[in-house]
Amino acid sequence: MDNQTKAIDTPFGRRDAYGALSMPVYHTAAYEFDTAADMADAFTGRVLAPDYSRVMNPTVTFLEDKVRNITNAHAVVAMSSGMAAISATMLALSAQGKNIVTSRHMFGNSFSLITSSLPRFGVEARTCDLLDLEAVERNVDDNTCCIFLEIITNPQLEVADLSALAAIAHRHGIPLVADTTVIPFTQFSSHALGVDIEIVSSTKYLSGGATSLGGLVICYDTVKEFANRMKNEMLFNFGAYMTPHVAYMQSLGLETLDARYRVQAANSLELARRLKSVDGISHVGYVGLEDNPFHELAARQFGPTAGAMITIDLADRQACYRFIDSLKLVRRATNLFDNKTLAIHPASTIFGNFTDAERAAMDVLDTTVRISVGLESVSDIYEDIRQAASAR
Template sequence: MSGFSTRAVHGPVGGPAGDPHGSLRPPVYDTVSFAFASAEDIAAAFAGRKAAHSYSRITNPTVAEFEARVQTLAGGRGVIALASGMAAITTAIMALAGAGTNIVAARSLFGNTTSLLAHTLAPWGLETRFVEMSDPEAVAAAIDDRTRAVFCESITNPQLEVTDIAALAALTRERGVPLIVDNTATTFYLCRAGELGADIEIISGTKYLSGGGSSVSGLIIDHGSFPWARSPRLAEFAQGFGPFAFMVALRREVSRNIGACLAPHNAYLQTLGLETLALRVEKSCRNALELARFLQSQPAARAVNYPGLAEHPCHRLAERQFAGRYGGILTFELEDRESCFACLNRLRLIKRATNINDNKTLAIHPASTIFTEFSPAERQAMGVGEGMIRISTGIEDLADLQEDLAQAIGSK
């Protein structure tokens, strides 16, 4: 059983036994704790000598089923599911870094990720060095003996810059630091981040995985490629658990103590979303490419930005890295903020809403929303101008989306 969609629907071979009632859906274990036959059994579970669910903040059967489904699709040594994509990023970084150390991160990132690194973690003593990931010399110069990870996105949101993961992985491997790739915008369906060299893959399941904006989740995938004995924060765990040090550190310390656990019902919804992931990604990508071409024909729409366009500076890299599909996000420019607001307010079908990779097509003005906490100069440096509109394409009929955009930007 090797096909992606077959595995997404049926789960891992040799997985949990069938439901005693014949249910085709995994049960939802909406419970906090689990009973044990004896005091010795529960003591063994807490000590890690016995594999068992004891408390849903740590593990839960429904969440474990979701994690197993993701692992069979994404590969890797281990998967942990958390309450959100931001929880996944925070937890991964806290497992690797601490006060007096640094993270080298892409200058172009999702606004909340930049805020986390620059504003939330900085007061705790973690330095973030923002660099252009397309400049290997700049990345190499930023790494020193206090660097604990390099962090990037497979495709940045909303700048739509594509990171050459394989080239970056060769550099980080040489320098002995793990590479973390946020693969939310393409997922492990379009972009095989682990095969390209990512040591840790982050996914916000809130997006494509959820199956239409139904639930929030985040995933950390350890691809088993980094020798954790080389990570100062995990050296002690590596002595006892070897290649599983990162996953054990998350389960037994960082994730457990932070408490950003995924709710069982959300895990259930995410598992259902996985079943149709390939279908929805394919339709979303087709709609995005055709909408980008359509917007190029509209006089009012300027600087249409989508990696699927042949003239995009990252087109060839995206074609190679994402197997000929280019994601479901595109941007275009209007004259100014006022023009963007007027366009958004005229939309009839497309929803004015944050989030990406919903089944519905969504539109937003990034500068006034997800990047609003940054100054105009900071936004400009991050490639987020006042005239930018971001479109996240859904799975509606293309003609209806084209008609709505045409009337909204005033060309119909």
């Protein structure tokens, strides 16, 4: 069955009492049981039934089932945000004395979690160039609990070889964990490339216009013990489960994701091509461009589309500010993959609390503007960016 069909026609776990076509929003904290034995079975996991909405809710379970059906995963856990999904994953995998091998090229808060927050609890962060497989091998040892990366880094737009990294991880008996938010899981199979745990900020493409915050942890059958820990420890002891109303909105968003994504990806490629000839823009970053150094690898791993995030480089920070302030259609906002096109200066916002030296080490440049391409006419987006780039 096609992924688009699965996104729309995954059946409910139980038939709705009123025959609703859309999964109802079960806005309730607790559930009534017929007997004490039934209650005990639900709470101990002997039967699959909701016991308390902090750990299981029918509306959230339905979204999890849809994603599991599309990805062929062993289990899916829906969390309250993308960062909640990342932090819960790292907590479930790590322990005092363990280390995480990762890159300096990633979203600022993910980097802070691994390099600042987790070390306070005795977890070491080992950063290296994930494009250098020998460097990765040197950093992995008996105490490594995972290799973690973004499939297209934000905002550096770096693409690593997932199959090669998976081979290293599996040789050492550890999982490869990938944040795949930039390319929807409807478009490619991360597990086929060796990814064991997939993390998605469902706030982005999935929500359908940035309507809600959410995150997904997608666990494949290579990490069944991890999936059990996510359910039985992370949710029970730490919380951060997705709310039912968010799950309802994101289930609807999943139904139109493919249609929206195809327009956004096509807009991004056309926009990137046109922006290469705009005066004032010194560089356009997009892995969908044929002259991009990661184009061939990205196409081999993710298929014919390259996401909806591009970067442009201008003369300096002042030029970036002037450009952003001159935009008329494109919104000055954070987030990615909204229906609306968004622009932000990463160095002064997402990475604004890092030092100049730290940003330099992460290759976050003062000259870069990140653009999340939306569903507007690509000609209208282009004209707004062109006029803003020429503002003096």
